[in-house]
Amino acid sequence: MQYLKTIGDAYTGYWNYLVYEITHPQVHNYFYWLLGLSVLVWGLEVVIPWRKYQKPIRRDFWLDGFYMFFNFFLFSLIGYNALSNVGVELFNQLLGQLGIENLVALEVQALPSWVQLFVMFLIADFIQWNTHRLLHRVPWLWEFHKLHHSVKEMGFAAHLRFHWMETIVYKTIQYIPLAMIGFGIQDFFIVHIITVLIGHLNHANLNWSYGPLKYILNNPKMHIWHHAKEMPETHPYGINFGISLSIWDYLFGTAVIPKDGKDIELGFEEDETYPEDFMGQMAEPFKK
Ligand SMILES: [Zn+2]
Numbered sequence: 001m002q003y004l005k006t007i008g009d010a011y012t013g014y015w016n017y018l019v020y021e022i023t024h025p026q027v028h029n030y031f032y033w034l035l036g037l038s039v040l041v042w043g044l045e046v047v048i049p050w051r052k053y054q055k056p057i058r059r060d061f062w063l064d065g066f067y068m069f070f071n072f073f074l075f076s077l078i079g080y081n082a083l084s085n086v087g088v089e090l091f092n093q094l095l096g097q098l099g100i101e102n103l104v105a106l107e108v109q110a111l112p113s114w115v116q117l118f119v120m121f122l123i124a125d126f127i128q129w130n131t132h133r134l135l136h137r138v139p140w141l142w143e144f145h146k147l148h149h150s151v152k153e154m155g156f157a158a159h160l161r162f163h164w165m166e167t168i169v170y171k172t173i174q175y176i177p178l179a180m181i182g183f184g185i186q187d188f189f190i191v192h193i194i195t196v197l198i199g200h201l202n203h204a205n206l207n208w209s210y211g212p213l214k215y216i217l218n219n220p221k222m223h224i225w226h227h228a229k230e231m232p233e234t235h236p237y238g239i240n241f242g243i244s245l246s247i248w249d250y251l252f253g254t255a256v257i258p259k260d261g262k263d264i265e266l267g268f269e270e271d272e273t274y275p276e277d278f279m280g281q282m283a284e285p286f287k288k
């Protein structure tokens with residue numbers, strides 16, 4: 001019963017939050033930040049495109065736009081918020097039974113807040129880089145991650161084209177380490193907005209790699225190779241796994257940019273038979 005109540009509360013709580021977000025534009029507003037950053041990056045694609053022949057409304061533009069709002073808002077609305085609240089409750093109960101009151105192993109609260117945010121960004125990005133590699137290495141996880149790789153014409157909105165299961169995998173793996181250093185979800189706002197901008201740019205039709213900063217920041221000219229249909233023989237499971245930072249790929253030998261990737265074919269083996277509609281793509285991994 002307690003869990004049902006948690007689910008119900010999360011549901012109505014999130015719905016009220018979403019309505020409030022849309023009707024109350026203010027600085028800490030995810031909805032308008034996502035919208036604004038999307039318009040900004042799309043505007044750049046229109047004004048200074050890398051592939052000049054690519055239409056501003058490219059193939060799957062609207063589908064990916066739908067994924068953007070589904071993954072960012074609706075999935076939280078209909079499921080993730082509720083599930084994660086239950087998950088956290090169960091997890092804390094389990095810890096309680098084991099006699100553990102508090103997970104915090106390292107007190108970050110004592111540090112200045114910009115240092116805290118920076119440390120959190122670094123740790124979260126490294127965990128996500130590892131999680132992304134797992135999505136490529138573990139066959140059943142790859143079935144879910146294929147959806148992100150099914151984009152055939154690259155543009156900013158492909159950033160949030162992924163199966164909702166990825167949200168669960170990423171957040172679950174990230175939760176314990178971040179909880180151990182005492183971070184709460186509410187601290188994420190600025191970090192989250194910065195990662196949305198970098199992620200949008202990574203997928204944008206832009207000829208950018210930020211000069212020497214390319215060794216630190218992931219960028220469009222690097223990430224396009226992550227989506228290449230054909231992988232180099234030396235890296236059959238993939239290359240350039242970076243989310244916001246490219247530094248992990250350079251440190252661990254998975255950074256590969258064989259040539260200018262402007263016109264390479266994107267996708268994966270046998271992607272010709274992959275479903276092209278939302279419902280088909282949602283169901284696909286469960287058929288395997
Ligand atoms: Zn990938």
Ligand SMILES: [Zn+2]
Pocket residue numbers: 148158159203223226227
């Ligand atoms: Zn991508």
